[in-house]
Amino acid sequence: MTQFLLVTDLDNTLVGDDRALDKLNQRLTQCRQVNGVKLVYSTGRSITSYQKLSTEVNLLEPDVLITAVGTEIYYPGKVLDQKWTTQSSAGWNRDAIVAITQQFPQLVPQPESEQRSLKVSFLLDAEDAHILPDLEAKIKHQGVDAQLIYSSNQDLDILSSRANKGNALAYIQQVLGFEFDRTIACGDSGNDIALFEQKTLGVIMGNAQPELLQWHHKNLSDDRYLAQGFCAAGILEGLQYFGFLQ
Numbered sequence: 001m002t003q004f005l006l007v008t009d010l011d012n013t014l015v016g017d018d019r020a021l022d023k024l025n026q027r028l029t030q031c032r033q034v035n036g037v038k039l040v041y042s043t044g045r046s047i048t049s050y051q052k053l054s055t056e057v058n059l060l061e062p063d064v065l066i067t068a069v070g071t072e073i074y075y076p077g078k079v080l081d082q083k084w085t086t087q088s089s090a091g092w093n094r095d096a097i098v099a100i101t102q103q104f105p106q107l108v109p110q111p112e113s114e115q116r117s118l119k120v121s122f123l124l125d126a127e128d129a130h131i132l133p134d135l136e137a138k139i140k141h142q143g144v145d146a147q148l149i150y151s152s153n154q155d156l157d158i159l160s161s162r163a164n165k166g167n168a169l170a171y172i173q174q175v176l177g178f179e180f181d182r183t184i185a186c187g188d189s190g191n192d193i194a195l196f197e198q199k200t201l202g203v204i205m206g207n208a209q210p211e212l213l214q215w216h217h218k219n220l221s222d223d224r225y226l227a228q229g230f231c232a233a234g235i236l237e238g239l240q241y242f243g244f245l246q
């Protein structure tokens with residue numbers, strides 16, 4: 001067993017199959033004790049929503065928690081990485097984004113807990129997704145530095161262009177001192193594409209959403225593995241494929 005950095009999405013990646021999760025947790029607990037393996041969760045959820053999930057599902061305490069699609073980074077004890085927040089704020093204008101989105105009645109705001117300082121989130125039906133280019137053009141026209149991430153045919157996140165799951169992964173690689181060939185990222189949907197665009201090994205779940213599979217097939221790489229297993233079983237399969245676990 002070697003030391004590695006595991007960066008995993010939660011919903012429908014780590015979480016979704018309780019038996020497979022228990023099995024993976026056992027293996028990871030061993031690896032963390034013996035080899036100093038580091039565990040990072042990277043989720044679209046807010047910290048509030050993450051804490052709720054952690055009371056419902058058997059999750060190991062991560063070394064680093066990346067929430068709100070990469071816009072916030074926490075260390076154990078809910079310690080926010082202020083440096084990350086500050087550097088991610090450059091060019092971001094939340095009020096301007098909110099004003100522009102009010103012109104689109106198809107956008108239904110997500111709960112208040114999911115609206116964050118560097119992220120504004122909506123529900124958007126797949127049949128209304130045709131508004132996205134227009135929305136993006138209006139944001140660009142105002143000169144706001146933002147990115148739109150549409151996942152699972154329902155979640156639209158508009159966030160600072162400096163902060164997404166991928167940029168947060170690159171930052172954490174530096175903070176913890178892991179090279180790309182010792183980093184493994186796991187995901188299942190559109191907001192995980194940013195993870196796989198970084199220099200990292202990657203595992204896509206067998207249950208991945210069409211938008212991620214489509215991207216994967218267009219951007220094939222020897223550093224990325226499409227698992228057959230679903231959720232935690234897919235992560236275990238990927239760790240074995242890359243030789244991190246037997």
Ligand SMILES: [Mg+2]
Binds near residue numbers: 010
């Ligand atoms: Mg997911």
